[in-house]
Amino acid sequence: MLGSNQERQKVRKNTPVRMKDIAQDLGLSTVTISKVLRGHSDIGDETRKRVLKRMEELHYQPNFAARALITGRSWTVGLVVPDLIHPFYAQIAKAISAEIRGQGYSLIITSSEEDPELERQEIEQLLARRVDVLVIASAQWTVESFRRIEEQRTPYILIDRQFAGLPANFVGVDDEAVGLMGTNHLIEQGCRRIAHIRGPQTSTALGRLEGYKRALAAQGVVPRPELILPIGLSGDDCGEPGGYEATRKLLQTTPQPDGIFCYNDPVAMGAMRAILDAGLRIPEDVAVVGCGNLHYSNFLRVALTSIDQQSAEIGKQAALLALSLVNAKETVRPSVKLLSPELIVRASTLRSKAARPQGKTKRTGQSEAKRTARR
Amino acid sequence: MLGSNQERQKVRKNTPVRMKDIAQDLGLSTVTISKVLRGHSDIGDETRKRVLKRMEELHYQPNFAARALITGRSWTVGLVVPDLIHPFYAQIAKAISAEIRGQGYSLIITSSEEDPELERQEIEQLLARRVDVLVIASAQWTVESFRRIEEQRTPYILIDRQFAGLPANFVGVDDEAVGLMGTNHLIEQGCRRIAHIRGPQTSTALGRLEGYKRALAAQGVVPRPELILPIGLSGDDCGEPGGYEATRKLLQTTPQPDGIFCYNDPVAMGAMRAILDAGLRIPEDVAVVGCGNLHYSNFLRVALTSIDQQSAEIGKQAALLALSLVNAKETVRPSVKLLSPELIVRASTLRSKAARPQGKTKRTGQSEAKRTARR
DNA sequence: TGTGTCTAAGTTATCGTTTACTTTATGCGA
DNA sequence: TCGCATAAAGTAAACGATAACTTAGACACA
Structure with a gap:
């Protein structure tokens, strides 16, 4: 049974099996082997079986490079x-x-x-x-x-x-929907002065900003420029530290904002740190919404309400x-x-039992934590 | 200047440039082009320049499939x-x-x-x-x-x-070093009854378990079986929830453990949740060490001491x-x-100002949070 | 002037498949 | 028995690059 295989190995040492090898073993041409591999119809039943069997035995694997070269894929x-x-x-x-x-x-x-x-x-x-x-x-x-x-x-x-x-x-x-959703949720929770920490000049950040403005406009509120702060653009200071800095500035305005819609979760984490450092409470004094719903949002000092982006x-x-x-x-x-984005409500915005989330939202318990990876 | 290029395009529409095209353009053979591309020495200076110039003009990109086919790489x-x-x-x-x-x-x-x-x-x-x-x-x-x-x-x-x-x-x-380091740190912090929540039958989990045992042995302590708990093996319940469950069981033993060395950070997060839920304090009642130093460890309800794995x-x-x-x-x-692993000390084990970390350890502030990604 | 060395090219075969034709064998109806 | 469709193979030529030789010419030196 292994006769012809051993022969092959005499000639070609430690080289992957090719169609040619199978063809020679079986006294066929390489084209026949190729056709079998791709399920062509003009191959006899018995031949097909013999070829498939031999392929298995020899662990045949088509050469992607050769295939790519001729097919262009x-x-x-x-x-x-x-x-x-x-x-x-x-x-x-x-x-x-x-x-x-x-x-x-x-x-x-x-x-x-x-x-x-x-x-x-x-x-x-x-x-x-x-x-x-x-x-x-x-x-x-x-x-x-x-x-x-x-x-x-x-x-x-x-x-x-x-x-x-x-x-x-x-x-x-839909980033505008994200901005709308996050801001509307803060409004529903009774926030009056809602700030936005915005991201860089990308479509995502601009869309969320637009949504934020539209949500306010729908309430007849004109967005106040001093409540819209950007985070830095350079690679490193745009996440948590950026959120921290921006929030420190926000807390110095009077009257203080009572809700912050953040460009993303790291920024929101920075915002929460700044708020706690200032001796304020979340969400009683300032409520915070993030974006991204990073899967550890549940385990932060204050569990973070966030908008899931359906990654x-x-x-x-x-x-x-x-x-x-x-x-x-x-x-x-x-x-x-x-x-469509999805709002995940957690402690950072839940101000009262009375104010239940409504519309397309979702309360969350531990269930999300399930897929926390192990190592 | 573009004459020959346009000619080429007459013949081959929307096809990537090949060596052959450049060769024909310049009245050379493809081998010469190939040699220029790979920096062979047997090419004249002027020819080399002409070829390189034309490559740039035509945005030439070598075909990986062809190259792979003949080189085998x-x-x-x-x-x-x-x-x-x-x-x-x-x-x-x-x-x-x-x-x-x-x-x-x-x-x-x-x-x-x-x-x-x-x-x-x-x-x-x-x-x-x-x-x-x-x-x-x-x-x-x-x-x-x-x-x-x-x-x-x-x-x-x-x-x-x-x-x-x-x-x-x-x-x-070095996973045994991980186990040693984590357990020794708990010992240094004054913990007396140190538990271990262990992982599955992988080399990493077994190594850490071994390190845990050796650290205790070095103190003349015999590890007590009821203080070594495994987490579930199935895909989903082995992270945070597994740590939570294991810790609930641990807290029922008397006397209670006052330190837990956890297989990884998600498990440690579960452990901390269980401890807080039981009305106990971290680290005063129970100190917790994780492994992995996930970059958000700093923002948890209690910042988690963890062992960095040098990913x-x-x-x-x-x-x-x-x-x-x-x-x-x-x-x-x-x-x-x-x-070598590295111990990152945070609030979850820092019991007293007096007990300073020693040896190859590192205190941490906000600096780690820097690379928190943005979106 | 012939030999040898060096430089700067070019020739030819090959990598392992697929594509587009051809060939050969078989059966079947007229 | 011939012609012709059909089934089941086979042939030859790519695909785009590279490896291993070979060649043509320039030049030096004895």
Whole structure:
């Protein structure tokens, strides 16, 4: 049984099995083997069985490089995120990976570290590798590098961050709805002077700001400029420390704000620290809402009310769209998927038993903590 | 200037530039182009310049598939982790990615979801793609699937989790030192009855358990079985909830433990919740030490003392080892890198001002919070 | 002037598949 | 028995790069 196999090994030592080897073993041509592998119909039943059997025996694995060379498809999806460590992007990566796995695709992940120039290089690398489709949460300020992708005819999908005037595939949460939801919740909880700590000049931050303004406008309130503070833009001081600093300033205004809608959870954590340091209570004196619903929000000094951004769903939708794009014969026109955010109410805004959350919201207990990873 | 380029485009529409195109443009052979690209010395200065100029103009990008086919190298590193969302593995992925980027390598990341069978499939996929080297934080119980990798002659590196009796490349923290360090710290803080909530049957959990026992033994204390509790093994209840349950049981023993060394941070978070729920104080009644130093440990209800596992350093070392393996001519004998853990003292163990941390430890303020990611 | 060395190229074969045709064998109806 | 459709294979030529030789010319030196 192993006769011909042993022969092969005499000739080629420690080299992966090729179609040619199986073909010679069975007295067939490589084309026949190739056809069996891809399920062509013009192969006899018996031949097919013999080939499949031999493939199993020899642990045959097709050579992706050879296949990619001739078909022009690499069976690879490229993902570019600003920061792999951020749970939001990690979730997305995981969801994409899970979704495409079954279709024979693998995921090449790169991190741009929020650096537009590095991101451009990474995209070039992925294009050189001829990934079949790109998924990008971009840190760019301009649309220039997307033009390059279009030149190469590689389909791409933007996630999370959108670009005005760029008709591209997009999957992300509706950021204006996020801003509306967070601010409205504070209003419902009885907050009168609601501040906003806003993020950088990205579509996400701008959208949330817009939502914040609209929520106030709906109450007939004109947003006061001194209650809208930005956090720093440089890589390091824009999270918790940025929230801390901004909140310190906010607390110096008179009258003090009694609610803060924060651009994201780290900022909210900084805000809460500043509030507690100032000897104030959360949520009695100042209520705080974050965005992102990081899975440890439940275990903070004060459990943080936050707006969930559906990271897993973003990943899944992006993956499905990606698969449809690689299978499309013609270039299809860009599709935009806006997902609805979800409010998760916790202690940082729950001012009274009377004020129950309403509308599309969700109370939470320990259940979310379940998927806390182990090691 | 663009004459020949336009000609080319007449013939080949929307196809990436090849060496052949540049060669024809310049009246050279493809081999010359190839040599220029790889910096061969047998190319004239002027020719080299002309070629490089044209490459720039045409945005030439070498075809990885073709290159991989003939060289047998894919310029790709495969990474398999149990859970991408876990910051520990995300950190490692990020560090590896950063380290190999400069050498022209890309990273294919897959998650096994702690499922040995899925992990095996992922490894097969990566082998089929002919990754040049594999980095694996394995969820296996047996060494079987590593044999498959060895058959294929693909070098591989285990990280984080080791396998007894398997002589393989390994990079990870010294888990016995982790156990020693955590337990010794509790002893120094004056704890007398120190419990341990242990993890599953992995090398990491067993090593930490061993360190815990040795630290007690060094004090002449015999570890009491009722103070060593395991957390559940199934995917979901092993983190925070597992720590909570285990701690509830521990608090029912008399006399109560006054210090708990926890397998990881989520478990420690569960432990702290149970302690607070029981109306006890941290650290006055019960001190708690975690492992992992998740970057939000600082913002918990009680800031958690934790043992840092050097995830970034593990990633970096693994990457360097990986690069050396792919460049090695012969198979080299396995190398094992054990990194030293680092104790980060926070409120959950700081019982008195008098009891200052000593030895290789580190007090911490806000500085760590710096890299909190934004979105 | 012939030999040898060096430089700067070019030739040819090859990597492992797939694609687009061809060929061969078989059966069946007229 | 011929012709023709159909089934089940096989042939040859790519795909884009690289490895291992080979060649052409310039130059030096005996």
